[in-house]
Amino acid sequence: MSSTTMRSHQCGELRAEHIGQQVTLTGWVATRREHGEKLAFVDLRDHTGVTQCVVDNTVDVRAEWVLRVTGVVAARPAESVNDRLPTGAVELQDCAVEVLNVAEPPPFPVSERADQVAENTRLQHRYIDIRRERMQRNLRLRASVNSAIRRAMEEQGFVEVETPMLVPSTPEGAREFIVPSRQQPGSFYALPQSPQLFKQLLMVAGIDRYYQIARCLRDEDLRADRQYEFMQLDAEMSFVTQDDVHTAIGAAVLAAARAAGQDPGEIVKITWQEAMNRFGVDKPDMRFGSELVELTDVFAATEFKAFAGAPSIKGINAVGQADQYGRNKLDQMTDRAKQMGAKGLVWLRVAGDGTFESPVAKFISDDERAQLTARLAAEPGDLLLIVADQWATTCEVLGQLRNDIARPPVHEGPYRYLWVIDFPMFVGVDEATGRPKPGHHPFTQPHPDDVHLLETDPMNVRSQAYDLVLNGWELGSGSIRIHQPELQARIFALLGIGEEEAQRKFGFFLNPFKFGAPPHGGFAFGIDRLVAILAGEENIREVIAFPKTQSGADLMTNAPTPVAAKQLDELGIRVLPPKA
RNA sequence: GGUCCCGUGGUGAAGUUGGAGUUCACGCCGGCCUGUCAAGCCGGAGGUCGCGGGUUCGAGUCCCGUCGGGACCGCCA
Numbered sequence: 001m002s003s004t005t006m007r008s009h010q011c012g013e014l015r016a017e018h019i020g021q022q023v024t025l026t027g028w029v030a031t032r033r034e035h036g037e038k039l040a041f042v043d044l045r046d047h048t049g050v051t052q053c054v055v056d057n058t059v060d061v062r063a064e065w066v067l068r069v070t071g072v073v074a075a076r077p078a079e080s081v082n083d084r085l086p087t088g089a090v091e092l093q094d095c096a097v098e099v100l101n102v103a104e105p106p107p108f109p110v111s112e113r114a115d116q117v118a119e120n121t122r123l124q125h126r127y128i129d130i131r132r133e134r135m136q137r138n139l140r141l142r143a144s145v146n147s148a149i150r151r152a153m154e155e156q157g158f159v160e161v162e163t164p165m166l167v168p169s170t171p172e173g174a175r176e177f178i179v180p181s182r183q184q185p186g187s188f189y190a191l192p193q194s195p196q197l198f199k200q201l202l203m204v205a206g207i208d209r210y211y212q213i214a215r216c217l218r219d220e221d222l223r224a225d226r227q228y229e230f231m232q233l234d235a236e237m238s239f240v241t242q243d244d245v246h247t248a249i250g251a252a253v254l255a256a257a258r259a260a261g262q263d264p265g266e267i268v269k270i271t272w273q274e275a276m277n278r279f280g281v282d283k284p285d286m287r288f289g290s291e292l293v294e295l296t297d298v299f300a301a302t303e304f305k306a307f308a309g310a311p312s313i314k315g316i317n318a319v320g321q322a323d324q325y326g327r328n329k330l331d332q333m334t335d336r337a338k339q340m341g342a343k344g345l346v347w348l349r350v351a352g353d354g355t356f357e358s359p360v361a362k363f364i365s366d367d368e369r370a371q372l373t374a375r376l377a378a379e380p381g382d383l384l385l386i387v388a389d390q391w392a393t394t395c396e397v398l399g400q401l402r403n404d405i406a407r408p409p410v411h412e413g414p415y416r417y418l419w420v421i422d423f424p425m426f427v428g429v430d431e432a433t434g435r436p437k438p439g440h441h442p443f444t445q446p447h448p449d450d451v452h453l454l455e456t457d458p459m460n461v462r463s464q465a466y467d468l469v470l471n472g473w474e475l476g477s478g479s480i481r482i483h484q485p486e487l488q489a490r491i492f493a494l495l496g497i498g499e500e501e502a503q504r505k506f507g508f509f510l511n512p513f514k515f516g517a518p519p520h521g522g523f524a525f526g527i528d529r530l531v532a533i534l535a536g537e538e539n540i541r542e543v544i545a546f547p548k549t550q551s552g553a554d555l556m557t558n559a560p561t562p563v564a565a566k567q568l569d570e571l572g573i574r575v576l577p578p579k580a
Numbered sequence: 581g582g583u584c585c586c587g588u589g590g591u592g593a594a595g596u597u598g599g600a601g602u603u604c605a606c607g608c609c610g611g612c613c614u615g616u617c618a619a620g621c622c623g624g625a626g627g628u629c630g631c632g633g634g635u636u637c638g639a640g641u642c643c644c645g646u647c648g649g650g651a652c653c654g655c656c657a
Contacts, residue, residue, distance in 0.1 A: 031617075039614045052617070063607085080615055088617085105608060108591055113606080113618090116592055120649050173657045193656090220656045339583095339653080441657050550650065 002048075006068060012049020016089045018073040025051060025092065026100070028131065029065045030110070042097075044069055045110075047136045050085065052076075053092040064103040064110065064128075071095035119541070123555040126546055138543045141260055142531045146213060148259035149233050149527070152252040158211040158235060163198040165191060165215070171505060173441070174218040177228070185572025191217040194524060197509050199236040200443075200481060203520040204512050209248075211235040213527065222550045224539045225473065225529055232476065236522030242464050242480050246419055249478070249523045253417065253468065253530070260534040264415055267468075271422040276392075280314075280399015282423070285472030286416040290316050290406045292398050295386065298371045304363035306344060310388035316398050317376040318383040318405045322349040322357075325383055333401065337387065342397040346386040350378045403472065410471060411536030418469050422447065425454075425461040435496040440465040442491055445480040445521070454490055468525055470533055476525025483517040485510070 002010045007026040014023065030045035040057040043050045044067060053069050061067060071092035082088030107124075108117045110131050122129040129135055150160070169176055169190035176190040194216045202210045214234040222228065233252060237245060250267045257264035268286070275284050278291045292314045299307040307313055318325075325333070330347050337345035348364075349357040356369060364372070376384055385401055387394045425446050426436035436458045438444070446454060447462035454461055464480035482488045488510065492502045502510065528540040541547040548554055568575065 031619090033616045033619050034613075035616065035619085036613045039616090041616055041619090043617070050617095054615085057614090077615070080617085082617060085617080105590070109607075111618090114591085118587085118591090118649070121591080123649095175655085218656060221654085223656090224651075226656070438657060549648090551648085553648090555649090 010048040011044050011046040011051045014051055014073055014087050014090050019075050021073050023073055024070040026068045029061050029063055051087045053095045055095045055097055059097050064106050066101040068098040068100055069095050120555055126556050138535045141535050142543055144259040145256040145531050148255040149252045152255035153211040156248050158209040159207055160212055161210050163195040167192045174220050177217050177219050180571040180573055182571055193218050195234050201512055203236055203238045204517045208238045227547055231527040232524040234524040238518040238520045240521055245521050245523055267417040267419055269419040269421055272420055275420050276395045280395040282420055283469045283472055283474045285407055287471055288406050290402050292316055293375050298368055307388045312391040312394040313388040314394050314398055315376055315384055315386040316402050320381050321383040322381050337397045340397045341393045342387050342389055348384040350380050350382045352380045410533050410538055420467045420469055422462045423465040425463040426458050433496050440479055443481050445482050473529050475530055478523030480521035483519050
């Protein structure tokens with residue numbers, strides 16, 4: 001199957017069963033070991049592995065030269081068998097070497113040693129970097145994941161529909177990349193942040209089950225888990241509840257995990273409320289403990305002023321970590337807590353006799369200490385961290401500290417998939433308008449049990465929005481959408497969006513809903529993030545063939561570049577001089 | 581927009597209190613070598629210490645700026 005006109009086998013293929021066959025291999029020179037005038041070993045490499053070729057040392061071949069070698073597969077002498085190599089039982093003898101191309105010495109070793117090389121050097125010569133086993137493994141894993149997702153979606157009756165890359169600019173959400181129109185100078189297309197509009201209209205159009213492995217683009221600052229362009233499994237379904245969506249998307253994610261050779265188990269469901277209470281974040285990493293513990297009632301009648309009257313007091317136990325955190329580190333942690341909005345951070349080291357070592361130990365009564373010790377299961381050597389504040393702040397600060405202190409690296413299993421459901425409909429209040437701010441997008445269907453609270457108690461309305469989380473990474477999110485114009489009007493009214501504004505901003509999207517929009521909902525998850533975690537990589541650049549740097553540059557092609565004045569003229573664009 | 585870290589032959593690192601571009605490993609070039617597989621041995625070449633300015637008798641080292649790379653915050657409905 002892998003043979004071509006130029007080769008009979010690939011470099012990782014040959015085994016004892018091939019002994020005696022004449023074969024032709026093609027590939028790159030991995031290493032050359034010379035032993036005098038008559039003998040040299042050349043390790044020939046392709047993406048499948050290496051094969052040792054025994055050649056006459058008068059043949060001049062160098063690292064990364066491209067060769068075609070024809071020879072006879074032979075057993076190695078018993079003492080020369082290499083157990084660390086899959087092909088180590090055999091070698092190619094009586095070799096005829098054809099140099100297909102020469103090569104300059106590579107700027108970095110084409111091996112795992114390049115893991116230590118500065119990333120910009122790897123990115124400048126990405127075509128060499130990708131020759132390495134690690135990148136080959138990651139890109140091929142990515143292909144398997146894509147393939148498994150496609151298969152899982154198609155088995156469930158989803159239809160792949162391609163949506164446009166040149167779309168209207170919409171004012172909401174992430175910053176967009178815009179593309180000037182030549183035919184209408186002064187007008188612009190946007191590159192899609194997601195196929196959101198189109199996939200919902202495909203439901204109106206009766207596609208029923210849509211999916212696409214879609215490229216999405218957002219002009220926001222880049223991070224270890226964010227690139228300008230990224231791939232999503234994008235899907236939408238008609239006549240469903242959120243459980244139907246979870247089942248369908250879950251099948252695709254679990255199929256992807258299995259394609260990566262894992263046994264993913266089940267996807268657990270927890271509510272947003274529970275996630276915040278137990279883990280302090282809406283994307284919990286459930287691989288480790290140190291969960292948040294409720295302490296408000298313990299300090300109901302406390303003498304300690306920092307805790308007295310606080311609406312929410314919670315704590316975590318950094319088990320056995322008392323020695324790890326000196327005064328300096330604890331001060332840094334306190335600063336971090338303050339940056340996140342806490343008034344302070346109380347830390348307590350549990351001493352050998354069970355008493356607390358802490359600047360505030362004297363304010364904590366014996367009874368409070370006993371209850372704290374019991375609730376947090378504190379043992380000598382533990383470090384206890386307590387925050388007292390508004391419920392949301394208490395949860396968020398401790399959740400972040402929990403991750404800082406105890407979160408294992410991504411490549412350490414197990415893999416814990418979960419759905420976080422019942423997100424709040426609104427998060428916070430817009431300072432300028434006094435209106436509630438939507439938590440997801442304004443087309444999200446409220447929870448049916450809470451619809452009656454929309455006007456009277458909006459901050460306690462749950463939505464039918466949900467996230468898929470893996471080991472503390474948000475893989476994606478989705479929702480059941482609003483398909484009823486009256487309900488949509490109520491939501492817009494709450495957000496302070498009048499009919500005219502709604503028409504102007506969302507008309508092209510909402511008007512089609514008048515023509516028979518079915519109940520529908522959907523989901524999208526990031527394939528780059530999923531593959532990174534499955535590959536054990538901390539950074540999505542490691543699973544992207546040609547990624548951009550944090551400043552949005554492609555170091556290999558030098559994009560972005562200025563363009564010719566003539567090109568700008570044609571588009572009716574004039575570039576301002578750089579700011580002084 | 582902000583905070584922090586990094587920048588020394590092709591690659592990775594060390595470089596002390598500011599005292600000659602010094603050192604180590606890999607790679608590269610040449611030589612030796614018939615069983616290596618991180619081959620070995622001998623020899624050699626290769627640097628505007630990212631760039632600019634300042635302090636100083638003297639700067640890889642200290643200060644300011646700038647460029648490039650990274651982590652994070654903001655941002656990502």
